[in-house]
Amino acid sequence: MRLILVSNRLPVQWDGTPNVGGLATGLSSFLSHWKSQGHEVIWVGWPGKSIPEKEQNLYAKKMLQEHGTIPVFLKQKLADSFYNGFCNKTIWPLFHYFTANCEYSDITFDSYEEANEEFAKTIRSIYQPGDWVWVHDYHLFLLPGILRNEFPNILLSFFLHIPFPTFEIFRLLPERFRTKILKGLLGADLIGFHTQSYTQYFLRSLLRCLGIENERGIIYFQNHLTKTAAFPMGINVEQFSKYANSIECDTIANQINTNHKNLKQILSVDRLDYTKGVLQRLNAFELFLKQNPNWIKRCKLVLVLVPSRTDVSSYQSMKRAIDEKVGAINGSFGTLDWTPILYQYKGFPFEELVPLYKNTHVMLVTPFRDGMNLVAKEFLVSQRNGMLVLSEMAGASAELPEAILVNPNDLSGMANAIRDAIEMDETEILTRNQMMISRLKENSVMDWANKIYLETEETAKRNQNFQTKSISPNSELLLPKTKQPIFILFDYDGTLVPFQSLPHLAVPSKDLITSITKLSQIANVSIAIISGRDRKFLESIFTGLPLHLVAEHGAWHKAPLEPEWTSLFHSHLDWKKEIKTHLDEFTKRVPGSFTEEKEYSLVWHFRNADPDIGLNAAREMLDELSQISSNSGFFIQRGNKIIEVREYGTGKGKAAMKILPNKEWETFAFGDDTTDEDMYRELPETAITVKIGKSETIAKYRFQNTDDVHLWIQNLINYLTKVS
Structure with a gap:
């Protein structure tokens, strides 16, 4: 099987230089394993730079041959509006709860739509039936829906790496934006989130924004079902722990310890971003030193800040504020032989980062909001004696409750957490870490990716079963096969007429009444309306027509043109x-x-x-x-x-069997609700049963809506008129 992996950025830069960190690093072990099984991988994404049109063919060929990647070519103006605009000025701040940072622009959303269409265009050119398409992250919310429309049977997963916000936050998006985002996501077979909370927030937003319910995380929309679930992303535990136990790592870690004069190391590793809470972390460290002067000259904060979006003015301002705060703390507390903070504004390769983890006594991971945060997991499996201080706003906190959990808005709480962590008994640290490490070993990145694949495949199979029932109202399969008399049972609401806001508004059109009248007048055709409606309503709608009317789900029956109703069972109604x-x-x-x-x-x-x-x-x-x-x-x-x-005793199934004149008749039954499933279950095996709508059913076939029922009635009239 071929995997087409789709993300905003490719795993290599435009010039072929590997991208360090991020999705490329996180998925590397899984992709290596996938390839070792004889499968192919193609990575589709934006190269990070506008490539001149005349160079694109040669560039694409080179990237595919050398790196197994296929670039999506975006003009620079479109890329800026899409990525720096809607992605980073709307979705990123909103989904991280920084609502004051959000901009809502029709222009940037239009660019977002256009960019997603460009991604779809690229995938369309390479997609083959049987491929697994795995779309990643918030840049491509619309892509699953576009691809589903193009390829109805595509095997498609979507995974969101950032938080999905609560409905009250999500609803801040203009209606056009949020509707298209939600409907776009529903094109996937599987939508994965890091935590159960994010999954529930998404489902609630679907309900509140679009009125779409779910059945235990399964959503039915436009003749397609989508499964939602939590899949906490793991790391390559073996890779980190193996290197951490190597002689090479020990040598580097010991050298770091010597350079730091055996001080207790507090470590912070983050990308430059306002969601990471770096400045707040520095304020908490400053408060820790003020409140615990006994730790002055006995510890050191190693602050690793990875450059990000260096051309954005707000990030430049943030960088200046952090620089100034580091200088202020070092100036206030530092001495000639001790500097409280070692500040590194650069990224570290794996071989240098793991020794840093191993030498750490307190790991500070305190973002204001984070989808998961793999740094916390990397730290845990790289050492044994360090304590993790983790923000309760990070997705990882759901998996790592044994860490010291903090609210990043609580400076005093964070300062106290640093003290508790640095002074914690080693036995207590080992006990907590062993529990967390055991959990991480059970959910490595390999396990994570395999679960997503298997769940996607299982959902796709359910979709095939779901869709094989769908049938055209003009299909010959829905026409009589013998000369036997015909008996047709119709539910009312949702079958003959669409649902309305108030029950009394749901009345059939004149055309429908005319069609039912024509059908009932054809020889050897009997029709029953079997509904939950009461007697008075059914009689008012179908007065004068030679139909069986069954009211209140089988409690009452009125034979064609008979003046009186008869009860189909005896009741006390004490309840x-x-x-x-x-x-x-x-x-x-x-x-x-x-x-x-x-x-x-x-x-x-x-x-x-x-x-x-x-x-x-x-x-x-x-x-x-x-x-x-x-x-x-x-x-x-x-x-x-x-x-x-x-x-008890009422039900469409029992009622249908009581009014069926003869089991030898050709029987057709149409319904949309759970109450109609009883009818399908009780009818003879030879009966043609048709479900109207999207939920699961035991019926043999499925119509999309009430219009299909009307078309079928007209098609049957034409057929019977012709053969007679």
Whole structure:
């Protein structure tokens, strides 16, 4: 299998120089293993520089041959607006909760759309059926949706390396932006996040922004299902621990210790960015020295700051502020023979970074917000006796609760954490570290990537099963196969008519009534409307038509053109008064909801309620009612934006079998809800069953919407008229 890995930047710079750190470093061991299994890897991304058009073909050929990469060519103006604009002035600050830093621009969002289209264009030129396409990070939110439209059966994963914010933060995006981002992501088979919290924030944003619910993390959208889950990214544990235990690493670490005069080393390693909280960390270290003068001349902070976005003025200002703070601390506390902070404004290669980790007594990883932070994990597996001080705002904190967790906004708490870490008993440190290291060994970067691949493959298989049911309303498979009489069962809401905000607004069009009338007048055709609606409503809609009407999910039946309704079962309804009181209480609590009372059932509607409040209330109601339903004469069923409580013994399955005149008839059944699954289950195996909508079903086929049902009715009329 070929892996097409897609990210904003390639693993090499425009001139072929390897990029140090980031995704390229994190995935290197997995990609090596993937290739060793005989699989091919192609990495698609922007080379980081605008390449003149006349040089692009030669450049692309060279990059593919030498590095296995395919560049996406973006004009410099587009790249600036896309990357420095929408990516770094809108998405990056917003998703890290720096809302005051955000800019919302139609111009940069248009560039974001155009850049995603350019990425899709490049992938389109190389994609082959059977490829696994793995898209990475916030620069390419729209790409999965574009590719899904192009290649409906593409095997596609998306992983977000930064936090996904809460709904209240995400909703700050203009509606056009957030709608396209969410719908774009739903083109993937699998959407992966670092933590369960980020996953839940995404699902809640889907619900609140688009009204799309999920079933245990599975989302059904536009005839496609997408799985969401947490996959905490790991590191190459073996690589770090093996080198940390080598003689070469020991030699370098001992030299560092000698140079630092055996002082206790406090280490900070970060890229220059306002989300990392470097200045706050320096303030906390300063407070630590003030509050703990006994540690003056006994410790040293090694501050490693990796240059980033050096051409951006705000980052230049940040760098100056950090420089000034380091100078101020060294000036205030330093002596001729001791400097509190060793400041290194550069990146360190692996062979120098691991000895730094190994020689560290306290590791400070205290970002204001971070998707994961692999530095914390690298430190842990590179040494045994150092203590990790970790921000509770970093995704890694969910995996590493044995670290000393701090709030980066709490200066006193951070200063105290430094003291606690540097003075912690070695036995306590070893105990905590062993627990965290054991956990990291169980979730290496290899495990992480393999899980994502396997989950994507499994979801893609479910999608194939899901989509094989989809069928055109004009398909010959949905036409009668014999000369036997025909019996057709239609659900009402969501099948014959679309859902409306209020039930009484859901009425059929004149064209539909005309079609049903024509169909019912054809010889040897019988039609039943089998619905949860009450008797009065069904009779008012289909008055005068020769149809079977079944109301309240099978509680009542009216034969064609008969004046009276007959009950299909006997009931006491002892439970109804008590349950209505419960439902009315929820109606008072949830604005926009209401309770509908029928003879044999009660329905609580929350279609017009706030999506989040309504869904949470529905879950609470289900839990509450299920506790009192045992041996109480009723059962509870979740429907489309409703909770229905009805009498035992009712049900579309039982009702359908009671009104079917003969099992030898050719039977067709159409429905959209969970209540219709009972009908599909009870009908003869020969019955043609059709699900309307996107949720899972045992029906044999699937229509997209009510329009497909109307088309099928018209197609059947034409067929029967022709053959007669």
